[in-house]
Amino acid sequence: MSKKRIVATTGNGAVAEAMRQINPDILSIYPITPQTAIVEGFSKFAANGLVDTECVTVESEHSSMSNCIGASAAGARVMTATSSQGLALMHEMLYIASGMRLPIAMFNVNRALSAPINIHCDHSDSMGARDTSWIQLYSEDAQEAYDNTIQAIRIAENRKVLLPVMVNMDGFIISHGIQKAEFIEDEKVKNFVGEREPFMPLLDIDNPVTYGPFDGLGGFFMEHKKNQADAMERAKSVILEVADEFAKISGRKYGFFEEYMLDDAEVAIVTLNSSAGTTRHVVDELRAKGVPVGLLKLRVFRPFPAEELVNALKHLKAVAVLDRALSFGSVGPLFSEVKATLFDLEVRPKVINFIYGLGGREYTLQDAKRAFDVLMDVAKTGKVKKTFDYLGLKEVEVLT
Amino acid sequence: MKDWQANKLMPGAIIPKSGTAREYKTGGWRSKAPKWNEEKCKQCLICWISCPEGAILVKDGKVRGIDMDYCKGCGICATECPFDVIKMVEG
Amino acid sequence: MEKCTEIRWHARGGQGAVTAAKFLAEVALASGKDIQAFPEYGPERMGAPIKAFTRISSAPISIYCGVKNPDIVVVLDETLLDVVKVAKGLSDDGVILVNTDDDPTDVRKRLGIKKGKVYAINATSIAIDTLGRPIPNTPMIGALIKITGMAPLEDVTSHFAKTFGKKFNQKILEGNIEAIRRAYERVRGE
Incomplete structure (x- = not known):
């Protein structure tokens, strides 16, 4: 053996x-x-x-x-x-x-x-x-x-x-x-x-x-x-x-997704793969300060577990979907799907999209903190200033 | 699966029995038909080897005719015949 | 949250920093810790400045970004002191270990830092004496475990023998273990 x-x-x-x-x-x-x-x-x-x-x-x-x-x-x-x-x-x-x-x-x-x-x-x-x-x-x-x-x-x-x-x-x-x-x-x-x-x-x-x-x-x-x-x-x-x-x-349990500190959260990040780990670390840090944040790490993207996702996210005030890909001319692919899924709820969370980590750009603790800051602001004011944004983008002059 | 019918869908569109091409008569595709001259035929069987549809009827090692239920009229047999005994004609 | 020890390695491509980062992580793993070791990914070129990272923690580690505020900085090549800001982000009670023949006080001056602890070891000369080649990674491990108390010397040398026993011949294996020992004994700090 x-x-x-x-x-x-x-x-x-x-x-x-x-x-x-x-x-x-x-x-x-x-x-x-x-x-x-x-x-x-x-x-x-x-x-x-x-x-x-x-x-x-x-x-x-x-x-x-x-x-x-x-x-x-x-x-x-x-x-x-x-x-x-x-x-x-x-x-x-x-x-x-x-x-x-x-x-x-x-x-x-x-x-x-x-x-x-x-x-x-x-x-x-x-x-x-x-x-x-x-x-x-x-x-x-x-x-x-x-x-x-x-x-x-x-x-x-x-x-x-x-x-x-x-x-x-x-x-x-x-x-x-x-x-x-x-x-x-x-x-x-x-x-x-x-x-x-x-x-x-x-x-x-x-x-x-x-x-x-x-x-x-x-x-x-x-x-x-x-x-x-x-x-x-x-x-x-x-x-x-x-x-x-x-x-x-x-001894390891898997489902469609992993919910972390989601039950009593007011806002949460939805993401895939390794960025979930870095986000979880920031959830711990913010929770220690009493900020009601949570994380949903999606494991199964196809078939898309729409019904289950709705149940896991419906009580939140605001959700940020992180996409490490971009559907050019539209938004992040995970975002459009999560947002569409939540649309049928009578009372639904505000859903925003962050594009991050393209071409290996590092997803840092600061990026996760910024996303949660924006989410907490949305939760507090009930208003979304920007539905679509980038994390970790460099300030650089662009010639068109 | 011997009694399988085309309207019973298998996963992946698998066809779960052999010989189903027999049920699909392709003779209706034809615009020109091969005309075979039995008397001049040397029985070399090159047409039989060349026909993509298996429409050359052979019995006891000899060509006996062309199965018009399946012949699509492609004309390969006429082109390949070394002795010009197959000609493509209207019908 | 339990404290996670974060180490940043500075070296030049080919000096074995990634191997050292990995080896140290394995030593910690053997004592039941959670670990991470990874280089800063990019085109790998012999001689180019590179960074590698090790994380060691009693609690599960779930960060996947590079180390920004290291507890420990290890510099395998002193010529990097003039090229790279090796002490960047080092915590106030942090430790920096440099492969150099200089005294720790001189190293501190070169680094221009006031806080933290500075240690020096001439790992290259130890490597030349014990291995006949200027590869400083193994002696640096010896110095590192001495100043941090991360693991007992005997655990490290036996783990080294276990890990590389098949890869190296007896002479090289013993040379490496001797290098770890010498650096363990000779590292100086202030």
């Missing part, structure tokens, strides 16, 4: 370790900063005979996802990892994977998209893929990245779901930072993920099937899309079931 281990690890190291324990049939490998250390670490495990995965080194991320699609349709348990431009290059294949209802677990290390060239963290990559019908889980730290990776397999392969899952963590901040994490015993992970029981796999030669047929005007394309949307909806209960089961082997 292997033992539960408490280790100092990078986020990438934790994900590679989860993949080793899962021991997938197929891993598509294509390097891209800051994800490369995941597939590099896994390749070492493979070279040392610790896994019996077929590591497929492909010539692009487009091929990487194509390989995942073929292998998953064949019935294999399939994983890959990517980031930024890589995810963008996969884009058309992301729709094929989900449209064919193929379970694939992919790790995406959040990174900005060029231009200008930038390798650092923001969420433009995964937010750009939000409508591809992939389940999206977000992870604050290495521990959550590890835990989400293990759960992703079970969610994706569940017969009620059959959708690909993308797990996200912040590039460099978490992928390369060394943190404390607890790794579960190998056997427990092995039993937890079990064997894939593929639904109508291509390699079942006694029962031949066709994947990827044409379905045009006279067919049922729209009904298939509704089915896909229904599967996303069903994923909600499956995500919670898997989380409950995972808590039994890990």
Whole structure:
């Protein structure tokens, strides 16, 4: 029996370790900063005979996802990892994977998209893929990245779901930072993920099937899309079931989101990934001074847990949604969704948007404090001066 | 799944049985039809290999005709035939 | 809230500051603390000034930004004193440790700071004597644990042997451990 281990690890190291324990049939490998250390670490495990995965080194991320699609349709348990431009290059294949209802677990290390060239963290990559019908889980730290990776397999392969899952963590901040994490015993992970029981796999030669047929005007394309949307909806209960089961082997409890000091708060920040940690620290500081602030850290962005979010946020006077991505010509993607969700309430919190951390711009304690200052002002006056603003923006002359 | 029908939707639009193309008669797509001259045919079977629809009817190693239920009239057989025994005609 | 010890490392690319930041975090982890260690990310160039950070705390750490107000500053390369404001944000009762042959009083003058404690150790010469190479990171760890009492010397040397036992040959391993010991004994402060 292997033992539960408490280790100092990078986020990438934790994900590679989860993949080793899962021991997938197929891993598509294509390097891209800051994800490369995941597939590099896994390749070492493979070279040392610790896994019996077929590591497929492909010539692009487009091929990487194509390989995942073929292998998953064949019935294999399939994983890959990517980031930024890589995810963008996969884009058309992301729709094929989900449209064919193929379970694939992919790790995406959040990174900005060029231009200008930038390798650092923001969420433009995964937010750009939000409508591809992939389940999206977000992870604050290495521990959550590890835990989400293990759960992703079970969610994706569940017969009620059959959708690909993308797990996200912040590039460099978490992928390369060394943190404390607890790794579960190998056997427990092995039993937890079990064997894939593929639904109508291509390699079942006694029962031949066709994947990827044409379905045009006279067919049922729209009904298939509704089915896909229904599967996303069903994923909600499956995500919670898997989380409950995972808590039994890990002692760590997961839901759609984490509520921190929210019950008696008047204002709160809603955010994703590592910024939640920094915000939590500031919540503690402000609470010590008696300021009624709270935090909601969203873990599941797709399917979007609208009803649950309303229940968690409806009592607040003001909510700031932090977006590490921007829908140019509009607002932050998380903001527009949270605000729309709250709109049906008779009495609803004021909702404001802060764009932060683009291209790895540091999200500091001061940024979180400023957001809470603005929120407390909104709560006090009942008036929003600015619905949309930036945190940590430099004062600089702009020539147009 | 042998009794599966197209109006029963599978996840991912999977078609859960084989040979379903047989139910889809593509002969209606044709604007020109191949006319095969049996007497001059050398039975090389190149048309049979070339036909993308499997519409060249072969029995006992010999071409017996063209299945007009499925022939789309693409003309590949006529182009490929080394002996000019297949010609594309109206209909 | 429990106090979190924040360390900022200043070095030049290739001097092993990130490895040292990580090693120190692992030592603390072994004693049951929560830890963080990370560099200030950017293009990695040999010789360029870099920063790295370590956080050590009895309570869970949830900050992910760089260290702005360090309790401890470690400078692996004294030429940085003229280039980088290494003491920036150092808390009033903070500690600064510099790799130099100068006396701590002279270092204080060069830094232009009045408060806090200043320590000096010639880690480069120790590294040359024990390892034959001017890599100051391991001796700096020896000096650091002495002045902070962060961990007992024997715990650190045994952890070092455990961590690098497979990577280094016996001679280099022993050289490193000797470097930690010497710096532990020789560090001076005021």
